Amino acid sequence: MVKFGLRLDQNKSNEYPPDAYVDYDKLKEIIHVLAKKKLAGADVNFREVSLTAPPPTNAAGRQLTAADSPITEEDFYNCIDSNLSKVENFTLQKVTDLRSQIASLEKEVNGVSVDDEKAKDAIRDRTDEAAKAFLTLEKYVNINFMAFHKILKKHDKNLPAHACKQFYINRMHNQAWVRGDYSDVVVRLSSIYSALRNDHTAEENKDAAQSFLRSTTKYWVRTEDVSKVKYAVLKHLPVFLQKTSTGESDSQLTNSVYFDNDQLELYHGRLDKTPGAIAFRLRWYGAGDPKMVFFERKTHRDTWTGEASAKERFIVDESEVKAVLNDQYPIEQKRAEMKTKKGATDAECDDWEKLVREMIQVVQVKQLVPTMRTQYMRTAFQIPFDATVRISLDTNLCMISERGYDTEGGAKWFRDPDKPLSPNEITRFPHAVLEVKLELGGANSEPPQWVTDLQNSGMLYEVHKFSKFIHGCAVLMPEYVRSVPYWIDDASIRNSILNSGGGRILVPVDHQTGVGPGANEMYNHLLPFGNVKDPKLETKGRTANTISLIETSNKTTGANYYADDDDDNIEMMMGVQGCCEDTCAGWLFPFCSGYNTEVLAPTSVQKIEPKIFLANERTFLHWLHAGVTLYTIAAGILAFASESHSVGAHWYAMALLPISLGFCLYALHLFLWRAEKIKTRVPGRWDDSRGPLMLGSILAGVLFINFVMKCREIRRFNEIMSHEL
Incomplete structure (x- = not known):
């Protein structure tokens, strides 16, 4: 059996000195010493104490003194505290130095001439070095983060009476080096690359309907690869900040409330890819209560018919949302305002009016009500007002059930955000979602070469026709759905589904045998790969080691992709001169540098007509x-x-x-x-x-x-x- 873990090449040197990492060897030695003493925990049943009673004694009847126990549990706690402080201080110092370096680059790029290609190339090289330094720092943080998790788990396993993992994990998550948001580095790097490319902003499209045709390909991105993907994209496209953004972050909070009826008609239509199936949602951007709301309708059409799926939308003020949903929206008055104030043409007004009336009609006829809300931080890469190529990256994705609350006869269209949610009303998606969007009908309908290189980098996992709306409904409303999407059997999202109470869609249980074949066996007509559950296991390029690792993971750890007790690997990371490479051996290994396995590129899904x-x-x-x-x-x-x-x-x-x-x-x-x-x-x-x-x-x-x-x-x-x- 191949043991799951992270093997590092000892012949390659670390970017940082070994003493900058967690002292894993010392912490492990303390645990071994304490485990040999078989320390007993305090008796929690004793609720009284005597100030005149003698202290505890050992088996020989002698009192325990400090000399008898040179290493105590307090030493382990002190060592953990000092290592946490060391990693935090080191990270903050590196971030400070990096920001100073970027500030110097910003001054140089503002003073360089547009025609001075030699100076621009020099600045570009230094910018690449700064970006790679940031990725190296993130790698350093991830290694130490995993080391703390493993050493604390080892402590609780060997000394269960003195369990402290939960306390220190919560404390670590509250420290700046873990919870800090350094996305301003991405924004500033994007501005430098954009200036070096001399990007030109396209003219703003003031079409009221804001409708356009585009093709979208969706991928899953592991959390530890998010910064790498951002860097790969911003070298070619600038970060697109909304007008409401402060510019301090590269992402913006996005909320979308999806509507459906009691039979989940829209859900099943989108899942089965019925021609003409629609998704109806209300979207707003930014934190807090919505101000401007987008009414959006996405229509599915089969490409073999010669038509493309379309997204259509119009904007209303939040105070007018209830009027639209209740068929009380003053369409004629708004049409007149468009012509007088915005100078819209009759054709534009006709298209807008047709879209509004169709959306109002579908709400009334299908009896649509708020069903599910998606919430995430979206980073958009795009030349402003140019939809030729657009890439969006959604992180911190969660789905929230919008059912089960009183809408007061249509007066409310989303639940009160201040009220607490039960575990089965929210599901947190463990991966980021990347969307590559290409405008149809233009000269650049085919993806550029750098997009193809990104797709083959090993950091993206293509999920054909992935839908946040479909995933949220399937997980949060399993008792209402008649079929489920194919991706729910993926091991990496299994825990998130179980934590949200959607386990019934994973393994349909036979009441006689107590087991079931699995959802993909039940709904194999929805699989994009037929009856093959994981086609990438059998495609060309997959090695025997990788397949063994996948099988081992599925049998033992579920969604965990590395062994919990692989001490040798952590020691290599912390103390031995070994470092992670930029390339990763496929989807399985978070820090997999130096692992002797072929680099695997994601497999694209063939289009079928x-x-x-x-x-x-x-x-x-x-x-x-x-x-x-x-x-x-x-x-x-x-x-x-x-x-x-x-x-x-x-x-x-x-x-x-x-x-x-x-x-x-x-x-x-x-x-x-x-x-x-x-x-x-x-x-x-x-x-x-x-x-x-x-x-x-x-x-x-x-x-x-x-x-x-x-x-x-x-x-x-x-x-x-x-x-x-």
Whole structure:
């Protein structure tokens, strides 16, 4: 069995000296000494104390003194405290130095000439160094963060009577080096790169409907890779800050309230990808109560029809939301204001009015009510007012149930944020969500090369058609859903689903056996990879070690991707000269530097259209037709061959018969093989380059032999005729 863990290359040097890390060896030695003494904990049942009673004694009846116990539990606590302070001070010092370095770069970039490419290249190199220094610091923080978790767990495991992990974990999470937000570094780096690229802001689109067509690809990003992904993107796109943003952070709080009816009609329509299925939501940006609210409608359309899914929206003031939902919105008055105050054309007003009336109608007809809310911090990368290429990264994602509260007849459209939520009313998603959005119909419909490089970097995990709305409804309302999305069986999100009380969608339990096949077995018609639960385990490039690690993880740790008691790995991180590399060995290893495993790129999902199935059937019929034709020829030769030529003709016909049978069997095999490829959408070639070559070569060989035999017969016939003459 391959042991899960983090192996580091000892031949590579750390960026920071070993004494900057947690002194893991010393803490572990203290635990070993205390564990050998088998210290007893205080008796919690004793509620009285005597000031004249003697102190506790050991087994020999002698009093325990400081000399008998040179290392005490207090030494462990003091060592933990000193290491926490050391890591915090080191981190803050590095951040201070980094901010000073960025400030110097900002001054230089403001004074550089636009045409001075040499100076710009020098500044760009120094900016790259500053960005890599920040990523190195984050790596340092993650290593120490994991080390504290492991040493505290080891302490509680060996000394259960003196458990202290929960106390110190809570204390660590409140320290600046863990809870600090240093996203201002990302914003300032983005501004420097944007100035070096000389980005031009596009003209603002004042279309009231703000409708546009775009294609979106979604990925999961591990928390420890968020900064790396941000750096990879901001080198090419600037951080897009909303007008309400203070500029101190690269992200903005985003809330979206999704509407649905009691039957979850919109949920099941979006899940089944029914043509014309819609998602209806109200969105606002920024913390606090909403001021400007976006009414948005997303419509799904199949790409094979020649149409693209669309997102349409219009903006209203928060005080007007209830009027829109209750069909009391003054459309004619707002239309007149658009023409007089904003100078909108009649066509723009018509489009806006049509959209508003359609949205009001769908709320009334389908009886939509607030159902589920998504909340996250969104970092958008985009040239302002230019939707050609846009990338958004959503972190701290959570879904909140909007059901179960009194709407007061439509007077309220989202629950009171001050009221506490029960565990089954909120689910926190463990990964960040990256969306790559490309405008359709423009010159840049294909992703640029740097986007392709990012997709193949190993930091992204593509999740085809992932939806926050669908995930939230499935987890928070499992008793109302009739089917669930395919990604809920992913081991990395299993704990978050269980913590929210959505375990019933993971393993449907048989009441007789007490076990179930799993949700993906029950809803395999929704899987994008057919019956393959994890297609990336079987695709080209996956090593045996990686597969073993995945199996070990699923059986032992569930969503935990590294062993809990791998002391050797932590010691390498803390004390031995070993450091993490920028590249990661696939999705499994958070700090996996130096691990002797092939770097794995995420597998893209192939797009499927109905005409592909028809093409497969057409190819099957072509091969079958060729086999039947050969059989007909062979049967005709056997039936009509003359007596004088019966031997050669019969051998020729008997040679064609198995070839015709081979054509028919190959047609059936190729049809079934390609149908499975199409169903599972496995990347790679879907054609067979060897089968046609083999069959064609055999047929050509038989024809050549027949040709040679016929030539010999003609030659012999000519010789006979010449002798007779």
